[in-house]
Amino acid sequence: MGRLGRGLRRMPAGVWALGLVSLLMDVSSEMIHALLPVWLMVGLGASALTVGLIEGVAQATAAITKLFSGALSDRLGRRKPLVLLGYALAAVTKPVFAMAPSAGWVAAARFADRVGKGIRGAPRDALLADLAPEDIRGAAIGLRQSLDTAGAFLGPLLAVGLMWVFADNFRAVFWTSAVPAVLAVALILFAVREPPRAGKPVRAPLSRAGLGRLGRRYRQVVAVAVAFTLARFSEAFLVLRAEGAGLSFTLLPLVFVALNLAYFLSAYPAGAVSDRVDRTLVLVPALVLLAAAQIALAGGGAIGIGAGVILWGLHMGLSEGILSALVADSAPAELRGTAYGVFHLVTGVAMLLASAIAGALWQFAGPAFSFGAGAGFAAIALAGVVALRRQWAARG
Numbered sequence: 001m002g003r004l005g006r007g008l009r010r011m012p013a014g015v016w017a018l019g020l021v022s023l024l025m026d027v028s029s030e031m032i033h034a035l036l037p038v039w040l041m042v043g044l045g046a047s048a049l050t051v052g053l054i055e056g057v058a059q060a061t062a063a064i065t066k067l068f069s070g071a072l073s074d075r076l077g078r079r080k081p082l083v084l085l086g087y088a089l090a091a092v093t094k095p096v097f098a099m100a101p102s103a104g105w106v107a108a109a110r111f112a113d114r115v116g117k118g119i120r121g122a123p124r125d126a127l128l129a130d131l132a133p134e135d136i137r138g139a140a141i142g143l144r145q146s147l148d149t150a151g152a153f154l155g156p157l158l159a160v161g162l163m164w165v166f167a168d169n170f171r172a173v174f175w176t177s178a179v180p181a182v183l184a185v186a187l188i189l190f191a192v193r194e195p196p197r198a199g200k201p202v203r204a205p206l207s208r209a210g211l212g213r214l215g216r217r218y219r220q221v222v223a224v225a226v227a228f229t230l231a232r233f234s235e236a237f238l239v240l241r242a243e244g245a246g247l248s249f250t251l252l253p254l255v256f257v258a259l260n261l262a263y264f265l266s267a268y269p270a271g272a273v274s275d276r277v278d279r280t281l282v283l284v285p286a287l288v289l290l291a292a293a294q295i296a297l298a299g300g301g302a303i304g305i306g307a308g309v310i311l312w313g314l315h316m317g318l319s320e321g322i323l324s325a326l327v328a329d330s331a332p333a334e335l336r337g338t339a340y341g342v343f344h345l346v347t348g349v350a351m352l353l354a355s356a357i358a359g360a361l362w363q364f365a366g367p368a369f370s371f372g373a374g375a376g377f378a379a380i381a382l383a384g385v386v387a388l389r390r391q392w393a394a395r396g
Helices: 002-010 013-033 036-043 048-076 080-099 103-131 134-165 170-176 178-191 208-212 215-231 236-244 254-274 279-299 302-330 333-365 367-395
Strands: none
Touching: 002 134, 013 080, 013 103, 013 134, 013 170, 013 178, 013 254, 048 080, 048 103, 048 333, 080 103, 080 170, 080 178, 103 134, 103 302, 103 333, 134 170, 134 254, 134 302, 170 178, 208 333, 215 279, 215 302, 215 333, 215 367, 236 254, 236 302, 236 333, 236 367, 254 279, 254 302, 279 302, 279 367, 302 333, 333 367
């Protein structure tokens, strides 16, 4: 813990502020997300395929928006205004979930919420990379994700408590979720300061010449991330798996508590370790954990589902921050917004495909087939990472 503690003491105040903003917004979002799949199916009569499509379209929407917001931040030479706008839009959409009379309204609210996420996502990631010293970049990204994930398990815990207080009233919980979202907007407004930019604003970041400057290594990082995404579809299916095994509505948010607690405990240490070794080395155990999680979830049973959820969270802690750091490592500083935007667009399309496949397999063949297919994709991704490590090592 000595090295980890020293890294935390060196962390800039802006990194901590962005982490706390992420914590508050994730508390808000996960209070909704932990209950939304079951609310859609039980309260509003949607099918598993509909849940998969809503989640996939929502994530893809965020990814497409990130492309343009990231490029715009490079063109403007400023990132904070877009980060603030994105968080504000997400906060405004929270009450719509509480008032939605049908799955169509939920889809619209989820769409608008993900537009807000898209607007802030790439500029925030680039801003974080701008703020963090290069030698602790992985730790800084891991710290923000740990704080983000702390919100992701505090939100479901609050949802559990509020479901008990409000006697399984989903809408009351959704109304309450607006409070931390407003606090997040206030914090980004008053506590985050943008540093001087490295390099000049880029006039046409999405032009052929601008994209060409991202380079071959960056494109290889994106390809690896796509393989990861195809192996890991929406976490909404973990909630459905637990509900199918008999977990009560009140306790369903505990799935996200366990998932995100495992993520929280692993993200910062993984990022700090990646600052001292080849980052791709950390991706190998991440994929092994994902394959094990998929196999455990395919088998079913309370113990298997519980183990699968925890392994899934550990996989996320060992992979998401590392992939984000690899993007920052491989892209020019003045094009980081564009690099993150392209990264999120491509992986978002992959998430749409993965979630649609998982939903279709679930509906027509059963949940074991959904998770079995995920394990197969994880094995393919692992082979790709091993090949990439060998190629990079050969080139020095």
